[in-house]
Each structure stands twice: as structure tokens, then as C-alpha cells.
């Protein structure tokens with residue numbers, strides 16, 4: 349059986365710069381996989397290729413056996429990949445519930461005209477959106493603030509709102525873009541427990557993250573990028589003693605010194 353997500357020799361160039369260079373990898377159903385790498389390694393670019401925000405220059409991405417590279421982000425979302433954004437894309441003047449139902453509506457193929465038709469199918473779609481939204485809010489601990497404006501939430505809770513919106517799309521694969529950025533140690537530990545619990549429920553997760561500690565403590569497998577190339581792919585223990593990985597991170601540390 350093919351892996352749920354297959355990255356097949358993906359290259360992405362921006363002019364003369366090769367941001368992602370012939371990268372292959374996969375995520376199997378039920379896995380919690382980390383994607384790490386020093387600054388400028390190509391993580392965000394690869395992430396954007398997977399989610400349809402940028403096309404690959406060559407190579408392809410397949411999801412559940414279907415080629416998805418070249419499809420629009422909303423189509424990829426509807427096929428079952430839910431994503432969060434590194435820079436929070438919460439709508440501050442909408443309620444928490446409405447922010448989440450935007451995600452759920454995207455998955456249901458909800459049309460603004462549904463309210464006009466009032467057909468049985470349109471009513472069923474609205475009910476499904478509401479069900480999915482409440483389930484995602486309950487799961488992320490935000491149900492009690494569903495009626496609040498998103499702007500009134502703390503930064504930490506807005507991170508969960510991002511995740512809730514992705515969960516409301518009913519994803520088979522959840523791709524998290526630096527969810528720990530800007531969180532303190534206590535918040536990061538809580539997030540680690542939360543992500544682990546989602547994985548324990550069977551959700552497949554790809555975690556793109558700067559925080560090595562977080563990735564190493566919760567991921568079953570870790571892929572490492574450096575200068576656009578995949579330099580390692582293994583368990584956290586294997587990756588932590590990999591010469592190429594140590595060199596890539598040490599090199600960056602020495603440059604910064």
C-alpha cells in the first residue's frame with residue numbers, strides 16, 4: 349500500500365535559487381513525522397508545495413495515491429490535507445466559532461447561495477459545518493469561548509484556533525507549520541501533549557518545526573532538510589547522531605557565532 353503522502357523528487361526553484369532540491373519522502377497513515385532543518389533549509393517551501401500554495405518546478409506530490417501537485421489549495425484541503433499557518437491567519441473581527449466554521453465550510457463545499465436555496469442538501473451541509481466546528485472547538489478546548497471575537501483570545505489560544513480550523517476540515521493528514529513559534533516552555537509542553545493526543549487518536553500528522561526539542565520528543569520519524577536537500581530521515585535517535593545533521597546545524601551555529 350502506498351504511503352498516505354508521497355513526495356516524489358520534488359524540486360522548487362525561485363529564479364536561480366533552488367529552495368527544494370530533488371527531495372523525496374513520505375508519511376504513512378497514522379504516523380507523526382517531523383520536518384526540521386536550519387533557517388533557509390526549504391521547509392516552508394516544501395510545505396507550500398504539499399499544500400498547493402506553490403507548484404513544484406519538477407517532481408510531484410501524491411496524497412492517498414492521487415497526484416495533488418498543481419491542484420489549488422482548496423482542492424487539496426477537500427481531499428483531506430488540513431494545514432495551519434506559521435503566521436496566524438485568524439480573522440480577528442470574527443467570532444471563534446465563525447473562524448472555525450470557515451474551515452468546515454471549505455471542506456463541505458458550502459456555497460453562500462445555500463442560504464437562498466434552503467434545499468435539504470443545503471440544510472444538511474449547514475448542519476455538518478456546525479457539527480464539525482463544535483467538535484473541533486471541543487477538541488481544542490475553545491468551546492467555552494466560541495462566541496468571543498478571535499481578537500480577544502491570547503496568542504496561545506489563537507494557535508489552538510488555527511489548529512481547530514484545520515481540524516474542522518476533517519483532515520486525514522494534518523500539517524502543522526511551526527505551531528510552537530512564540531510559545532513559552534510551559535505552553536510548548538502543553539502543545540506537545542495535545543499533538544501527541546491527536547496522533548494517539550489515529551490522525552496522521554506532519555510537523556514542520558524549528559523547536560528541535562518538541563520534534564525529537566514527540567515524533568516517531570524525522571526528516572531533515574539542509575540547503576534544500578534531504579540529508580536524513582529516521583527515528584529521532586538516528587537523526588540526532590547523524591553526522592550530516594550535526595554538521596548542518598553546527599555549521600549554522602558557527603556561522604552565527
Ligand SMILES: Nc1ncnc2c1ncn2[C@@H]1O[C@H](COP(=O)(O)OP(=O)(O)OP(=O)(O)O)[C@@H](O)[C@H]1O
Pocket residue numbers: 362365366367385386387388389390391392393394558
Ligand atoms: N517566494 C520566494 N522567492 C524567492 N526565494 C524564496 C521564496 N521562498 C523562499 N525562498 C528562498 O528559498 C530558500 C528556502 O526558504 P524556506 O523559507 O523554504 O526555508 P525554511 O527552511 O522554511 O526557513 P526558515 O526556517 O527560516 O523559515 C531561502 O533561501 C529563501 O530565501
